[in-house]
Amino acid sequence: MAGVVESREWHLTAYAPEGVPTSDHLKLRTVPLSLDVDSIPDHHLIVQNIFISVDPYQRTLMSGLEDGLYFPQTKLNEVVSATTIARVIGSKDSSYREGDIILNPFGPIAEYCVIPSALHLRKVDPASELPLQEYLSSLGLPGFAAWVGIEVLGDPKPGSNVFVSAAAGGVGMFAGQLAKLKGCRVIGSTGSDEKVKLIKEEFGYDDAFNYKTETDLDAVLSKYFPNGIDIYFDNVGGEMLEAVLNHVNTHARIPVCGMISQYKKIWTERQGVRNLLNMVGKEVRMEGFLVGSHLNRFGDFAKEMESYIKEGKISSKLKIYHGIESYLESLGSLFTSSNFGKVIIEVKK
Amino acid sequence: MAGVVESREWHLTAYAPEGVPTSDHLKLRTVPLSLDVDSIPDHHLIVQNIFISVDPYQRTLMSGLEDGLYFPQTKLNEVVSATTIARVIGSKDSSYREGDIILNPFGPIAEYCVIPSALHLRKVDPASELPLQEYLSSLGLPGFAAWVGIEVLGDPKPGSNVFVSAAAGGVGMFAGQLAKLKGCRVIGSTGSDEKVKLIKEEFGYDDAFNYKTETDLDAVLSKYFPNGIDIYFDNVGGEMLEAVLNHVNTHARIPVCGMISQYKKIWTERQGVRNLLNMVGKEVRMEGFLVGSHLNRFGDFAKEMESYIKEGKISSKLKIYHGIESYLESLGSLFTSSNFGKVIIEVKK
Ligand SMILES: NC(=O)c1ccc[n+]([C@@H]2O[C@H](COP(=O)([O-])OP(=O)(O)OC[C@H]3O[C@@H](n4cnc5c(N)ncnc54)[C@H](OP(=O)(O)O)[C@@H]3O)[C@@H](O)[C@H]2O)c1
Numbered sequence: 001m002a003g004v005v006e007s008r009e010w011h012l013t014a015y016a017p018e019g020v021p022t023s024d025h026l027k028l029r030t031v032p033l034s035l036d037v038d039s040i041p042d043h044h045l046i047v048q049n050i051f052i053s054v055d056p057y058q059r060t061l062m063s064g065l066e067d068g069l070y071f072p073q074t075k076l077n078e079v080v081s082a083t084t085i086a087r088v089i090g091s092k093d094s095s096y097r098e099g100d101i102i103l104n105p106f107g108p109i110a111e112y113c114v115i116p117s118a119l120h121l122r123k124v125d126p127a128s129e130l131p132l133q134e135y136l137s138s139l140g141l142p143g144f145a146a147w148v149g150i151e152v153l154g155d156p157k158p159g160s161n162v163f164v165s166a167a168a169g170g171v172g173m174f175a176g177q178l179a180k181l182k183g184c185r186v187i188g189s190t191g192s193d194e195k196v197k198l199i200k201e202e203f204g205y206d207d208a209f210n211y212k213t214e215t216d217l218d219a220v221l222s223k224y225f226p227n228g229i230d231i232y233f234d235n236v237g238g239e240m241l242e243a244v245l246n247h248v249n250t251h252a253r254i255p256v257c258g259m260i261s262q263y264k265k266i267w268t269e270r271q272g273v274r275n276l277l278n279m280v281g282k283e284v285r286m287e288g289f290l291v292g293s294h295l296n297r298f299g300d301f302a303k304e305m306e307s308y309i310k311e312g313k314i315s316s317k318l319k320i321y322h323g324i325e326s327y328l329e330s331l332g333s334l335f336t337s338s339n340f341g342k343v344i345i346e347v348k349k
Numbered sequence: 350m351a352g353v354v355e356s357r358e359w360h361l362t363a364y365a366p367e368g369v370p371t372s373d374h375l376k377l378r379t380v381p382l383s384l385d386v387d388s389i390p391d392h393h394l395i396v397q398n399i400f401i402s403v404d405p406y407q408r409t410l411m412s413g414l415e416d417g418l419y420f421p422q423t424k425l426n427e428v429v430s431a432t433t434i435a436r437v438i439g440s441k442d443s444s445y446r447e448g449d450i451i452l453n454p455f456g457p458i459a460e461y462c463v464i465p466s467a468l469h470l471r472k473v474d475p476a477s478e479l480p481l482q483e484y485l486s487s488l489g490l491p492g493f494a495a496w497v498g499i500e501v502l503g504d505p506k507p508g509s510n511v512f513v514s515a516a517a518g519g520v521g522m523f524a525g526q527l528a529k530l531k532g533c534r535v536i537g538s539t540g541s542d543e544k545v546k547l548i549k550e551e552f553g554y555d556d557a558f559n560y561k562t563e564t565d566l567d568a569v570l571s572k573y574f575p576n577g578i579d580i581y582f583d584n585v586g587g588e589m590l591e592a593v594l595n596h597v598n599t600h601a602r603i604p605v606c607g608m609i610s611q612y613k614k615i616w617t618e619r620q621g622v623r624n625l626l627n628m629v630g631k632e633v634r635m636e637g638f639l640v641g642s643h644l645n646r647f648g649d650f651a652k653e654m655e656s657y658i659k660e661g662k663i664s665s666k667l668k669i670y671h672g673i674e675s676y677l678e679s680l681g682s683l684f685t686s687s688n689f690g691k692v693i694i695e696v697k698k
C-alpha cells in the first residue's frame with residue numbers, strides 16, 4: 001500500500017483533575033500519514049485500527065495527578081492510548097506481514113498509526129472462529145480481570161455468596177458468569193433497571209438491583225444476602241464497599257478490580273471507608289490486582305474461557321460505537337451508567 | 350482448702366459507647382466465695398487468679414454496640430473477662446488437681462472464681478523454666494498475634510521494609526523482633542519518646558518515631574521509608590493506615606491485627622480511609638486476622654518462640670500492675686500510650 005491518508009487521532013489538550021473529560025480536554029485532530037512502508041524505521045509497523053477498547057482507567061491517565069492506579073499520565077498534546085485490534089498495512093519487521101491482525105495493549109487512539117513492533121503485540125490467529133472484538137472482551141482484559149478476581153483471588157466454592165458491582169459492565173458481566181459456573185449464588189448491582197434485567201436474563205445472575213434507586217444500601221444488602229457475603233468482586237469502591245463491609249462473612253474475600261466511583265476525584269476528596277475494622281473481626285482478605293501482573297496465567301484463562309464460549313456457557317454483550325469521533329462520548333458513557341456490556345469503538349468496517 | 354474468702358471482682362454497670370470506660374462503667378465488688386470443693390458442681394474448678402492479661406479488645410466488649418470485632422458484649426452486672434493464669438485450689442474434675450497452674454483464655458477478672466473445666470484451659474508445664482507471666486506475653490496471645498501477622502500473613506523476606514505501629518506494646522514489640530529475625534529492616538511508631546528509645550534499644554528495631562510529635566505523617570514515612578513499605582503490621586488503623594497506603598510498594602502486605610485508634614468510637618464516627626484505590630495500583634493485600642482462627646499453628650509458634658527466648662533472641666517487656674483493684678487504671682493505660690510492653694496485673698504474690 002502507498003500514498004498518504006488523513007488519519008484522525010485523539011490528543012490531550014488539558015488535564016481534567018475532577019469530573020469526566022470533555023472537549024475542553026480531549027480533541028480530535030487530523031494528521032497526514034504516509035502508508036509507504038519505506039517511510040517508516042526498521043522494526044516498525046504501519047497499522048490501521050479496527051477496534052478500540054474504551055476503559056475506565058483511561059480517564060485516570062488524563063487527570064494530571066498521581067492517583068491510586070499509578071499509571072503514567074498522558075503528556076499534553078500526546079495522543080491518548082487504548083488497547084486496540086489493528087490490521088498491519090505495512091511492516092518493517094519480518095515477524096509481521098501485511099494483513100496480519102494484531103492486538104496492541106497500548107496503541108494510540110487513532111485511525112492509522114506507526115508503532116514499534118517491539119511492543120507487546122499479540123497476533124490474532126487467523127483460524128480463530130471468534131469475532132475479532134471478543135479479543136477486547138471475553139478473551140481480552142475484561143474477561144481476564146474477571147477470571148483473576150474470581151478464580152485466582154476469590155476462592156469460589158459451590159454455594160458461596162458472591163456480590164459483583166458494576167455487574168452489567170465489561171468486567172462485571174464475566175465476573176458473575178464465572179462465579180455462577182463455579183456453583184456460586186451471585187447477585188449484581190448496576191445503575192439502571194434495564195441493566196438489572198440484562199444481568200438477570202442474559203448473564204444468568206441469581207438476582208440484581210439498581211443501586212441508584214435504592215436509598216438504603218444496608219437494607220438492600222440485608223435483603224439480597226440474608227446469609228452474608230463471601231466474595232465481593234469490587235469494581236466501584238467508595239460507598240458500596242463500605243456497605244459491603246457491614247455484610248461480610250468470616251474469611252470473606254474482596255478482590256478489588258477497580259474503584260470507578262472514585263476516579264473522578266483527587267484522593268483527599270475520595271470517600272473514606274470507615275468500617276475497615278470489620279476486616280479484623282471477620283478476618284477479611286481484601287486484595288487489589290492488575291491483570292498485567294498475572295499474565296503468566298493468561299494461557300490458562302484463555303483455554304478455560306474459549307471452552308466456555310464454544311459451549312455457549314458465557315454470554316458477552318458489546319456496546320459498539322462507530323467511528324473514532326465517538327471516543328469522547330463512549331468514554332463518558334462509562335461514568336454515567338449509560339453503557340451496556342463492554343464498550344468498544346469500531347473504527348472502520 | 351476450705352472456708353470462705355472475700356473475693357473482689359470487676360463487673361460492668363453501664364456501657365461506654367465512646368471514650369474509655371471509667372468508674373461509671375466498671376465497678377469492683379466483693380463477694381464471698383466458698384473454697385470448699387464440695388460446694389461446687391462436677392466438672393468445675395475453684396481457682397485463684399495469679400496474673401490477668403489486660404488487652405485492648407476488652408474495651409470493645411463494654412461499648413454495648415456491635416462493632417468491628419464482633420465479640421459478644423459483656424452483659425450488665427456481669428463480671429468482665431480476660432485471659433488469666435490461675436492456680437487450682439479445688440477440683441471436681443479428675444484431670445486437674447490442687448496446685449495445677451492453668452491458662453484460662455476467658456476467665457473472670459476476679460481474685461477467686463469457680464469455672465467449668467470444659468473451658469479451653471491449658472495446663473502450664475510445671476517443669477517450664479519460663480516465668481509464668483510469659484504465658485500471657487511472648488508465649489501468649491501477643492506473641493502469637495505477632496507471629497501470625499508477620500510469619501503467616503506477612504511473607505517477610507530479608508531486606509523487606511517493615512513498619513509496625515503501636516510498636517512498644519504487647520503485640521508490637523514481638524512483631525518487630527520477629528521481622529528482624531527474618532532479616533527485615535524494621536521501623537516502629539509509638540506515642541512517647543521514652544518508648545521510641547525502648548523500641549530501638551531493647552527491641553532492636555532499626556529506627557522508630559513518636560507519631561504524636563510528628564505533625565506530618567506523610568513526611569515522616571517518606572523519611573523512614575525512602576524505598577517504600579513492603580509489610581505494614583497494623584495495630585492502630587485510621588490515620589496511620591491511610592498515611593501508610595500512600596507509601597506502599599507493589600504487592601505490599603498489610604496484616605491487620607487491630608485498629609486501636611478506632612475502638613473508642615461507633616463505626617460511623619470512625620476515620621474513613623480515603624486512598625484504598627492505592628491497593629489496586631500497588632496490588633496490596635490487606636488481611637484482618639484473629640489469633641483464635643490460627644490455633645492449629647500454635648504449636649509451631651510456641652516451638653519457634655521458645656527457642657528464640659532460650660537463645661536470648663527475643664526480649665519481652667512487661668508492665669506489671671499490682672492487685673485486682675488496678676484493672677481500671679491498667680485498661681485505661683492502653684488508650685493513653687502510658688503503657689510499656691505487655692500490660693499484666695499480678696493479682697497476688
Ligand atoms: N484491575 C485490572 O487490571 C482491571 C482491568 C480492567 C478493568 N478494571 C476495572 O474494572 C472496573 C470495571 O471496568 P469495565 O471496563 O468493565 O467498565 P464497565 O463496567 O463496562 O463500565 C464502567 C461502569 O461502572 C459503573 N459506574 C460508573 N460510575 C459509577 C459510580 N460512581 N458508582 C458505581 N458504579 C459506577 C457504570 O455502570 P453502572 O450502570 O453499574 O453504574 C459503568 O457502566 C473498573 O473499575 C475498571 O477500572 C480493572
Ligand SMILES: NC(=O)c1ccc[n+]([C@@H]2O[C@H](COP(=O)([O-])OP(=O)(O)OC[C@H]3O[C@@H](n4cnc5c(N)ncnc54)[C@H](OP(=O)(O)O)[C@@H]3O)[C@@H](O)[C@H]2O)c1
Pocket residue numbers: 280403404405406490491494514515516517518519520521538539540541544584585605606607608609610611638639640641682683684685686687688689690691692
Ligand atoms: N487480631 C488478634 O487476634 C489480636 C490479638 C491481640 C491483640 N490484638 C490487637 O493488637 C493491637 C495491640 O494490642 P496489644 O495487646 O499489644 O496492646 P498494646 O500495644 O500493648 O497497647 C495498646 C497501645 O496502642 C497504642 N494506642 C492507643 N491508642 C492509640 C491511638 N489512638 N493511635 C495510635 N496508637 C494508639 C498505645 O501505644 P502508643 O504509645 O504507641 O500510642 C498503646 O500502648 C490492638 O489493636 C489489639 O486489639 C489483636
